[in-house]
Structures are given as C-alpha cells and as structure tokens.
Amino acid sequence: EYPAFELLGRFMPQFVREYPELRGLLDGTATAADRHALMDRGFWLVIDAWTRDQLDCGDIETFGGFVTRVGAALSRMTAAHTGGGARIAAVTSGGPIGIALKLALGLDALATVNHWRLVRNASITELLWRSKKPDALSLLGFNHIDHLPAELHTFR
Known part of the structure; x- marks a missing residue:
C-alpha cells in the first residue's frame, strides 16, 4: 500500500492553507456532505503532488x-x-x-x-x-x- 495516511497527516494542513476552498475542513464551516467532497478534493491534491515529487516527503516513501x-x-x-x-x-x-x-x-x-x-x-x-x-x-x-x-x- 502507498503511504496515504502519512501523506495526508503531514500535508493536508498545508494544502488547506494553500487552497481556500478546503478551509471548511479545519474551521468547522463545512457541512457533512461538503466535508466528504472537500476531503476527496484535498486527498487527490496531496496524492497528485506526491506523484509529481512536489512534496518534501522526508521519511515518507516517495x-x-x-x-x-x-x-x-x-x-x-x-x-x-x-x-x-x-x-x-x-x-x-x-x-x-x-x-x-x-x-x-x-x-x-x-x-x-x-x-x-x-x-x-x-x-x-x-x-x-x-x-x-x-x-x-x-x-x-x-x-x-x-x-x-x-x-x-x-x-x-
């Protein structure tokens, strides 16, 4: 398995700061339905950056x-x-x-x-x-x- 949980744990806060549309994940303004869509969008933003070697993974597998x-x-x-x-x-x-x-x-x-x-x-x-x-x-x-x-x- 690829290190999805590790990548999300380390990089999702950064992506929430960089992509204003994801802020509802942290500030509590997203509805339950919106949270699922926002998490999905954030997930793929992180994974896409990982596949392009745009993240400083440190000890996380590239x-x-x-x-x-x-x-x-x-x-x-x-x-x-x-x-x-x-x-x-x-x-x-x-x-x-x-x-x-x-x-x-x-x-x-x-x-x-x-x-x-x-x-x-x-x-x-x-x-x-x-x-x-x-x-x-x-x-x-x-x-x-x-x-x-x-x-x-x-x-x-």
Whole structure:
C-alpha cells in the first residue's frame, strides 16, 4: 500500500492553507456532505503532488519508491512461477493495481494515478507475463466487476 495516511497527516494542513476552498475542513464551516467532497478534493491534491515529487516527503516513501517496491513485488511473484500456464492471484488495493498498469502500459505518473482512481472495490485486473520481468507485463483486463451484484459496485 502507498503511504496515504502519512501523506495526508503531514500535508493536508498545508494544502488547506494553500487552497481556500478546503478551509471548511479545519474551521468547522463545512457541512457533512461538503466535508466528504472537500476531503476527496484535498486527498487527490496531496496524492497528485506526491506523484509529481512536489512534496518534501522526508521519511515518507516517495512515489518513485512506491513504484520500485511494487515492481519488485511483481518481479518476485513472476519469478516464483516460471512454468507455462502458471496463474497468480494477488489481493491488493488501487495503488498497487495502478502501478501494475503503469508497468504494463508504460503510463506516466499522472495517468497512473488517474487509472487507480477508477479501481472499484473487489474488482479483478488481469495481467499476462511471458518472462520474469515486470516490464514484460501485458494488460488483459482492468476493473472487472461482473462477479459482484450491482449494489456492491463501489469505489473506495
């Protein structure tokens, strides 16, 4: 998982100061309905800045570090299953799925985050690999939810 809570804890107050429309989060003027929308906007502002290396993360993992870590995990999984026809199931969240898409499709940071914003809860993403290298991944399917009843088609 990427360090969302750490990033928000450290940088959300700064973004609230920089973006006047977010101030209702701190001064108590936002309604409950507005708080959800404001938190969502603030969340993505922080994550977008993180992916562009615009934050002084200090001891918090950088986006580049996250990409490296997920790529290494994919390498370990594919290296452990070198026989033809091997199948791997990995249960994870939108961030690592977005990085898998980045590696399979050669996406830039912004496109990567824009894709992981679309990941639905309990969806299935299928990748194909023909070697032990994660850069040899191909995308077969993204965000499948046919196995779920309609009332469970949700995002984070």
